[in-house]
Amino acid sequence: MAIEIKAPTFPESVADGTIATWHKQPGEQVSRDELIVDIETDKVVLEVVAPNDGVIEKVVKGEGDTVLSGEVIGVFAEGASGSAAETKGATSEASTEQEVITPKATEEILLSPAARKLVDENNLDASSIPASGKGGRLTKEDVVNYLGASSKSVAASAPQTDASKAATDAPTMPSLEVPGQGRPEKRVPMTRLRASIARRLVNAQQTAAMLTTFNEVNMKPIMDLRNQYKDLFEKKHNGTRLGFMSFFVKAAVEALKRYPAVNASIDGNDIVYHGYQDIGVAVSSDRGLVVPVLRDVDGMGLADIEASIRGYGLKARDGKLAIEDMTGGTFTISNGGVFGSLMSTPILNPPQTAILGMHKIQERPMAVDGEVVILPMMYLALSYDHRMIDGKEAVQFLVTMKELLEDPARIVLDV
Incomplete structure (x- = not known):
């Protein structure tokens, strides 16, 4: 049975949201209450979970697309089974394709679009990051956990004061190292939360x-x-x-x-x-x-x-x-x-x-x-x-x- 996947009902203070990450792609098997998509608003990231065991049948709204409260963002096939399949219907290329990179080793690594973005921004070697996704796929969470573990190991090697121990890890900035260039630049979109913070502070x-x-x-x-x-x-x-x-x-x-x-x-x-x-x-x-x-x-x-x-x-x-x-x-x-x-x-x-x-x-x-x-x-x-x-x-x-x-x-x- 096909079930519409809808964006959550946003509070009155939140007008709309943006699809941040599809954790599951069309054709992938999911379990009940398993996280399938993140929606970023001006204040928080809202999680949408699977209503039952089944398969993601179609993605209607891709990563980066704006969604309204209660809007249909995908279709879920309840009770169906599958592992990986091509996208059915109109989907955003950025949200549905599985990108492949070839590291120094001979084996290929599958990355979700969100994971690929983090790997590129932080100039990481994807082959060194443990993958937990289905079929050895590298997920956004794998990259985030890897970055967190790396920053903690660096911090652990230096003496800490009580104040520094209490500090939250600083945001990870994208790498600007570009071979052969002496004046590198990198343009990245501002997140909805940061844009909202900017508006409130200016106001x-x-x-x-x-x-x-x-x-x-x-x-x-x-x-x-x-x-x-x-x-x-x-x-x-x-x-x-x-x-x-x-x-x-x-x-x-x-x-x-x-x-x-x-x-x-x-x-x-x-x-x-x-x-x-x-x-x-x-x-x-x-x-x-x-x-x-x-x-x-x-x-x-x-x-x-x-x-x-x-x-x-x-x-x-x-x-x-x-x-x-x-x-x-x-x-x-x-x-x-x-x-x-x-x-x-x-x-x-x-x-x-x-x-x-x-x-x-x-x-x-x-x-x-x-x-x-x-x-x-x-x-x-x-x-x-x-x-x-x-x-x-x-x-x-x-x-x-x-x-x-x-x-x-x-x-x-x-x-």
Whole structure:
């Protein structure tokens, strides 16, 4: 029985999507709930799975084609059997053909179009990548896993700080090495997510009266507390590691309760004050910057926060973040310090009115009680919308953050 394969129903905020990868080609046998196609939207990658055991009969929308919510993208033959077959009907050449490359060895390697693209962009030797697809076919996931394993092995050979361990792998950039050329260039299309990020950031700069205020915090008290209890904390909370972000999130919650304008949103000509704190944590992924949201953080403990952030980081790495994970949020924290940034001016995440920027912990000489002491210091930056927040409130918010972080017992005791 033939069944239409349709794009998922998109949320109201998502107008359309793009076919990113067909994991199965016409004639290939698939099992129930097996992933067959990825659809990329402005926010997330949506996965479409097989409705039952059967065969992909026809691909209607090829890779790179735009699709609407609920639109037919292919045809599935339920109960049929097969292994590989030629495309039936009108399909996109880029999505249906199986490309073949001949490596240095004599055997040929089959690549999906998406895998071929990643191999070319990263100047890889396909023969060195383990293939898991049917008939020895190299899939996109094989290449992604290979790139991830390679970056981890390189990172493992160098000493790491706690901050670098916490950082998400940076996006893989296409290779620009072209034999015989001294000024190489390569043009690649911008992903929908990155294009969406660009539009939102430009819009924030054009519509908000955005200012940034700075302060600095002595990280020694938190570092001492963390060093003292991190092993016990990890044992107590089933392997959850104690990081710095949970302290900043809890301090932000307390500061937001004292200065509710920083936790507000602008909706047209209205100001919306939120009686709860949903903190967005900016996470870098291969596809771009995403901001999953921690809900009702006031009721979460440090372990809950750390576990949630780690979970979101893994989902972002694997492209598994759902739209619901990134919807809403009353305030955002961005940690550029994991990449070595000493100071920055973060851009607002509309319709929020403020965003906190964390930075690298740097030892600096500081004057303490008339003496020069070397202390691990971090610059904090608060970008805010001056239409909603006065400079006095912004400065006092950062001062509150500083006081809480330099005396972390106050975070635990809620004083």
